[in-house]
Amino acid sequence: MPSEHAVTAPSIAAPTTRVPERSRNLWRLRPYLKPHRWRLAVMFSTAMLGVGVSLTVPLVTRSIIDGPVTRHELSMLVPLALLALGLSIAEVILVWMRRWAQSRTVSDLEATLRHDLYVRLQSLPMEFHTRWQSGQLLSRVTTDLSTIRRFMGFGLLFLVMNILQLIVVTILLLQLYWPLGLVVLVAAVPVVMVSLKFEKKYLRISRKVQDQQGDLATRIEESALGFRVIKAFGRRPHVQRQFDDEATTLYDTEVEKVRLASRFWSFLGVIPNLTLVIVLLLGALAAGRQAITLGTLVAFITLMLSLVWPVTSLGAILAMAQESMTAADRISEILDTYSVIKSGPEELTNARGHLRFEHVGFRFSDDSTEVLHDINLDLTPGTTLALVGATGSGKTTLTALVPRLYDVTAGRITIDGHDIRDLSLVSLRSAVASAFDDPTLFSMSVRENLTLGRPDASDADVQQALEVAQAQFANDLPWGLETRVGEQGMSLSGGQRQRLALARAVLARPAVLVLDDTLSALDVHTEALVEEALQNVLADTTGIVVAHRASTVMLADKVALLQDGTITHVGTHQELLATVPEYRHLLAAEEEEVHA
Amino acid sequence: MTTTQQTPPAAKEREQKPPEEQSWRGLFEEDPDREISRATTIRLKEDSRKLLGELLRPYRKLIWLLVAIVIVENGARLAVPYLVHLGIDNGIPPILAGKGSQQLITIVIAVFAAALLQAWARQIFLMRSGRLGQTILLGLRKRVFDHFQRLSPAFHDRFTSGRVISRLTSDVQVIDEMLASGFDSLVTAVLTLVGTSIILLTLDVKLGLLALLSFPALLVLTAWFRKRSAVVYRQTREAVVLVIVHFVESMTGIRAVQAFRREPRNEEIFHGVNDRYRKANLESFRLNAVFMPAIKGVGNITIVAILAYGGYQAYHGHVTVGVLTAFLLYLRQFFEPLQDITQFYNTFLSASAALEKLSGVLNETPDVPEPIEPAKPRKARGHLELRNVRFEYVDGVPVLPGLQLDVPAGQTLALVGTTGAGKTTIAKLVARFYDPTGGHLLLDGVDLRDLSEDDLRERVVMVTQENFLFTGSVADNIRFGKPDATMEEVVEAAKVIGAHDFISALPNGYETAVEKRGSRLSAGQRQLVAFARAFLADPAVLILDEATSSLDIPSERLIQRALKTILADRTAIVIAHRLSTVETADRVLVLEHGRIIEDGSPDDLITHDGHYAGLHQAWEDSLA
Ligand SMILES: Nc1ncnc2c1ncn2[C@@H]1O[C@H](COP(=O)(O)OP(=O)(O)O)[C@@H](O)[C@H]1O
Ligand SMILES: Nc1ncnc2c1ncn2[C@@H]1O[C@H](COP(=O)(O)OP(=O)(O)O)[C@@H](O)[C@H]1O
């Protein structure tokens, strides 16, 4: 039976620095360009035509100098000038067309990639998210994506165009006067060799910079979120020192990168100029021997100088290429991670909420020991189970298995007889709603936060849920239910957040309701009111209630005691209190010494 | 219950947002970055200029050196076409006349020298300016980080962590870009423009003037571009902020996202903000797509005009072929940097906006300032006195109307009362997260405002529900309470509060990494670690604000016992909902609306028929 769910070790890579894989990961992004193939065709053809046009202008110049000026054929001046004008305007139009097509391509490319990354990240399991700092994820969808966008839009095009221009111009030069052309050709050799060497070094260092930036971002994030703790302990100097150290490490790497780039770039700048020296010398001598005309020499030099920019900019473009390759590597680390929690084929309609745990075991992927083992529970529809156990005994973990935030590593969980892994995630998670031990509110309106599990809830439903959770205070917030809460909005106390999270779970009207220690931050009076209201909700819902207090346990029909990773006792509160000393120890009102 | 009496500026907020976003995002005080009046804009501009000045000042000499190097480099670069012109006009005729190549060789050597000089200057410049940029950036990062850490919790409440993060990451990044590429391209572009103009005019006045005729067209174009790009730039920034906020929240709250099948709705929202960002980007790219060719067009037409007119002039022998060639070469160089300048303008726009925001932050003065002349306190004992303490979060709405309280050294004081009674506020005042709006708080006879930050934090430590754990090992997190603690001390603290057993059971014991925000541990375990670090800090006054809420009863009891024995001579203020915690206190205060309504030992209060007795009864019932 469980063989079809052969447990595969989750392949969640922790964020480590992998070896750069050069262009492979960049290349695999090419499907993203596919919808734009016509635009790409326009880009490349206009770019090529543009190069062609810009190359003919010096040739027209030559005709003007050799014709009207040298040979005194004034009649040719006007037509040639008009030709030059036409070519110039054509060049401008071509540039405009290319950039216009490019604008759409690159902005779409970036947005689509970001969207896909977001969707993938949302689908990845908790295992993944507990290991990846959001700073590292954020730098991937912002900085890395714009690096790739810049390269795909501009860098790649210029890389191709520059190389093409280099080849075409060299051929033209060879035709104009081959001995000089040969000089230019030979000059290309050191450029290629040094570029290859540079590429390797630069790849490594730009990855290092990107990772260190991510680390620094994480440090910043923690210093902002943990500010109150830092303040309470007066640890500003300590935290500042840590930050300074990391910022300095980043500085060192950046400077190393600057050093590498500055050497390479000035090398690329000097080569065309040195070639020019030789061309000028040999060309002038040749002109002196009347082996070439003056016009040809001028055209040759003009053409040659048109190579200075492509060669010099090659440095920046290659650097951009390296950076986008490492950026693509970093992105691929996410695109290569798949969720091990896959949706099943079956739909659950009209869930009754018959929940069974059969020999369930669970182990975190990086842990050698099982947190839970051999858990057996049977909750018929409508029953409520209180889960009692010491701190760290695995209560939260057990509840997280039900909506498949984690998958069991042994045994199975069924709802109404279906293995939950056979159910579609949507139907499973609509049947199960949880309120967690650390209530998360998003930076959205209270209403949006509450209706998370049921977007179509009516106002009356919302009010009812608020009442159950004793969270009517939400109506009195400055903008009522439209008030933004969460990190970017109104800050609420722990108890207020907990009550909203409870209201959210109740509002979802699930078949199975999981409450993980949701009443811990409430005062005794409020707690009593909430418990009373919850009685009604739980009457016809299957419930799992994690509890530390006897009053909460009273909500349940029966109690399960979780010890050493398994359920050791199930029974009513009174029974367990009477027969199980460990239970008494956990929930006893008075200190044991007094009772014993 | 908890209400802040303020009239919502809702209408104003509403009209600023596109309709589709309004509904889910909800309403809150306006973004402090947005509500900027004209006067503040000018002030901010000045401040950001001042900040830039401050950042650059220490490197004045180096910057002048860099400018000199750039001048040398550009001089060498600009010399090349001129030398080529000399080579053609003066080098070739002697050869044609059979007078040898002496002159040509001299010129070629000059070109060679110019090429080497340029390369050398370029290398030095790139290296030095790159390092300078990074040095400035490092200084800026440290300074802003330090300043944020010095500001008060009240400021952080208002400013929100999202904004702190974006100041220190994306805003600094933008300045990085300007320093990395901007300086180089700006200086080079300006020098090239000025240099070529002069050379063009000296080469041939008529041709030069003709070339300069393109200027008005360029000015008009640039003015248009500047105006448009300022608008587009703002749209882009606003859009990207929304993308970042939504992204980060989805990732931090992923558990709730998945459990409540929020993915499709999130995807929809993300698609909305992402698409808005895409459109803003598209618009800015298209702006460039029009502007860049337009500049090129002006340049090309000028070149053709020069070519026609110059050819005509050369035909008449008014200019030489060499001059014409040089002219055409220089013209090319003249128009290239114009595109760089506008690129730089984009970078500059972002950077100056970022600088404005950063200088805004740096101008914030802590509302809880450190004393200029701190008092020299004696050895800490822990005697707390609140003299007529008044406090209001919102003007005119006193949360504490005037509190009189004396806590002798060594007393354990429990605060009880319904939500919103002001318990947390008292705790925060004692920890000096805020200063009172009236009255005084004294520790061992010294006003808290006269204690230096170091002295205060050494004496008073607060543990709250929000027990933030930092990336690192369990031991690192405990050691946060006392950075120079030995491993023995760390283990001792863990043992005392009953965390040792679970920590030892972790795969790497005390060295186990707690993972993102402590997600490797259970909620209760995180509280225990937070406790251990407070015990390790060993303050004279310990404040616990609902710090044990996620613990099971035996664990909580262990902590109570530790409080009683290990910290017997310490003053403690305990806020808890469970009366099991309160019962162990020496003294209980019952608060209502910021006033003390009952004060006495727990045993005394139970016997009176008051509020506490009622609470106690309810609690007894709940234990059943
Ligand atoms: N992401 C995780 N990776 C590894 N171990 C974990 C993770 N989360 C929790 N644990 C461990 O699993 C055990 C059970 O935790 P939990 O279920 O949260 O306990 P509780 O009963 O307090 O809710 C704890 O010992 C904790 O250290
Ligand atoms: N940051 C704040 N801004 C405005 N009002 C606040 C803020 N924090 C608390 N309050 C208000 O102050 C009062 C006392 O709050 P608090 O001290 O947190 O109460 P308790 O801890 O007893 O529940 C409440 O009415 C609350 O709404």
Ligand SMILES: [Mg+2]
């Ligand atoms: Mg838990």
Ligand SMILES: [Mg+2]
């Ligand atoms: Mg409070």
